[in-house]
Amino acid sequence: MEGAFSFGRNMISRNNQTRIDRNQRRLDAGLLSKHFPEVASIVISMVYNQTGSRTVRRTLNFYPGSCALFRVDCLSDDCVNGGFDLAWIISDMVRNRSAASKGELGCDDSGPRPGHSNIVYEVAIQYA
Numbered sequence: 001m002e003g004a005f006s007f008g009r010n011m012i013s014r015n016n017q018t019r020i021d022r023n024q025r026r027l028d029a030g031l032l033s034k035h036f037p038e039v040a041s042i043v044i045s046m047v048y049n050q051t052g053s054r055t056v057r058r059t060l061n062f063y064p065g066s067c068a069l070f071r072v073d074c075l076s077d078d079c080v081n082g083g084f085d086l087a088w089i090i091s092d093m094v095r096n097r098s099a100a101s102k103g104e105l106g107c108d109d110s111g112p113r114p115g116h117s118n119i120v121y122e123v124a125i126q127y128a
């Protein structure tokens with residue numbers, strides 16, 4: 001999506017649209033218990049590595065009453081459609097009843113923007 005750069009004046013409305021999409025995604029996501037009734041908790045630990053600068057640690061906890069939204073934003077302010085989707089990793093793990101997994105992900109937005117981040121993640125799942 002290079003549109004955000006070419007049409008600077010549309011940036012604000014585009015960001016609003018992104019926010020609306022994000023809220024909609026949260027509503028669409030539904031509860032964790034609905035998707036994975038056998039899961040008691042999920043812990044995602046991440047280390048963000050942003051090109052050239054900072055390292056940020058973040059831990060996300062999910063319980064049966066949490067929204068099943070496993071999408072994490074990129075650190076780059078200019079990143080419009082990027083981010084990291086851990087949903088497929090988690091559904092794979094649940095399918096195999098795997099308790100722990102680790103790996104690395106790059107931002108979904110492969111555009112030539114500065115400051116994209118990548119993450120090193122660890123996922124721990126407890127089953128009921």
Ligand SMILES: [Zn+2]
Nearest residue numbers: 074079082107
């Ligand atoms: Zn990005």
